Amino acid sequence: MLTRLKQNFYLAMITLVGLMILLFVTPYGVYRILTGNMLVGIADLSIVLASSITVLYAWRTNDTVRPGQFLALIFCIGLTVICTNLGVNGLFWVYPLMVFIFFLVSAKEAILLSLLLLLLLVGIDFLKPGQVFVNHYQMMSFLVTAFISSFFAFMFAYRTRAQNKELKHIASIDSLTGAGNRHTLNAQLDLAVQLKQKLNCHYGLILFDLDFFKLINDNYGHKVGDQTLVRLVPLISSLIRQSDRVFRFGGEEFIVLLRDIKPTDLLHLAEKIRKGVEQQLTLPDGKAVTLSAGLAMLAPDEDWEQWLHRADMALYQAKNNGRNQVIAA
Numbered sequence: 001m002l003t004r005l006k007q008n009f010y011l012a013m014i015t016l017v018g019l020m021i022l023l024f025v026t027p028y029g030v031y032r033i034l035t036g037n038m039l040v041g042i043a044d045l046s047i048v049l050a051s052s053i054t055v056l057y058a059w060r061t062n063d064t065v066r067p068g069q070f071l072a073l074i075f076c077i078g079l080t081v082i083c084t085n086l087g088v089n090g091l092f093w094v095y096p097l098m099v100f101i102f103f104l105v106s107a108k109e110a111i112l113l114s115l116l117l118l119l120l121l122v123g124i125d126f127l128k129p130g131q132v133f134v135n136h137y138q139m140m141s142f143l144v145t146a147f148i149s150s151f152f153a154f155m156f157a158y159r160t161r162a163q164n165k166e167l168k169h170i171a172s173i174d175s176l177t178g179a180g181n182r183h184t185l186n187a188q189l190d191l192a193v194q195l196k197q198k199l200n201c202h203y204g205l206i207l208f209d210l211d212f213f214k215l216i217n218d219n220y221g222h223k224v225g226d227q228t229l230v231r232l233v234p235l236i237s238s239l240i241r242q243s244d245r246v247f248r249f250g251g252e253e254f255i256v257l258l259r260d261i262k263p264t265d266l267l268h269l270a271e272k273i274r275k276g277v278e279q280q281l282t283l284p285d286g287k288a289v290t291l292s293a294g295l296a297m298l299a300p301d302e303d304w305e306q307w308l309h310r311a312d313m314a315l316y317q318a319k320n321n322g323r324n325q326v327i328a329a
């Protein structure tokens with residue numbers, strides 16, 4: 001449970017918001033009902049119930065987008081009801097809940113919802129003067145302070161979201177080549193096996209290894225070796241579909257994972273990659289870099305270790321047969 005909270009910032013935010021609502025809003029709801037203010041009491045308790053269900057849903061499904069949007073919407077409706085009934089006493093709730101909204105939905109959605117809420121409150125007060133604000137001076141002070149709070153919430157949420165995205169990206173790629181790393185590859189292979197079993201999707205993989213790479217390092221230096229690996233990845237990406245990805249398996253070994261592909265197309269594509277590299281990836285003296293590849297289609301009831309092993313055996317055969325060739329498992 002703690003690991004999931006640590007790994008998923010938005011699940012942690014939704015859980016925190018849900019817990020705070022449960023702890024702090026429930027007593028108010030009960031108090032309002034006991035003192036005869038049924039409408040606000042029911043609004044308070046509906047917020048508590050809706051947020052508790054939403055938190056449970058997020059935990060069960062791992063979906064944090066829809067629960068976030070739902071909670072944000074509930075907050076806005078709840079706040080409108082509370083502010084129109086309690087006036088100034090209700091306005092105090094706008095500040096924390098508006099800040100929460102920025103951590104629950106995207107920045108654009110949060111700005112839209114906040115503006116809508118403020119417009120609603122001002123509109124209601126214009127239609128029924130004194131319903132929400134005591135006077136216009138108070139309304140202006142509220143609008144300015146609410147705007148400042150949302151601005152800082154926006155800045156903080158925006159930075160957190162951007163940093164979170166950046167961190168996820170860094171953790172998923174190989175730092176030298178920018179290809180997907182082993183961790184991401186394992187997750188994608190796992191997903192492929194699951195989708196094969198559930199939906200019978202056709203998956204193929206090409207496991208390839210640059211030929212005589214040790215000699216490249218020895219003859220031209222490690223820097224040229226590194227540059228060769230760096231240039232290889234965009235070259236491969238330009239030869240495959242945008243939806244397919246290249247992963248660095250380790251050293252000078254890479255994997256291309258392909259969805260919805262037929263065995264004949266897999267063979268053609270592997271051959272296209274082999275030729276493309278031979279023609280376009282050259283060393284400083286113009287010599288061609290070549291690769292050997294082993295390919296395998298994912299078989300039904302096979303796990304990804306077996307799938308990878310078959311491709312590895314085919315690659316081994318391609319190396320043994322003299323290199324610069326592709327062999328299907």
Ligand SMILES: Nc1nc2c(ncn2[C@@H]2O[C@H](COP(=O)(O)OP(=O)(O)OP(=O)(O)O)[C@@H](O)[C@H]2O)c(=O)[nH]1
Nearest residue numbers: 209210211212213214215217222225226251252319
């Ligand atoms: N420059 C550079 N070299 C690397 C990197 N990772 C692995 N290597 C080197 O790649 C070489 C791989 O050598 P081998 O496994 O013998 O393979 P090879 O020379 O390509 O021979 P074959 O695969 O049999 O054709 C080793 O010398 C590694 O040190 C890297 O990130 N950068």
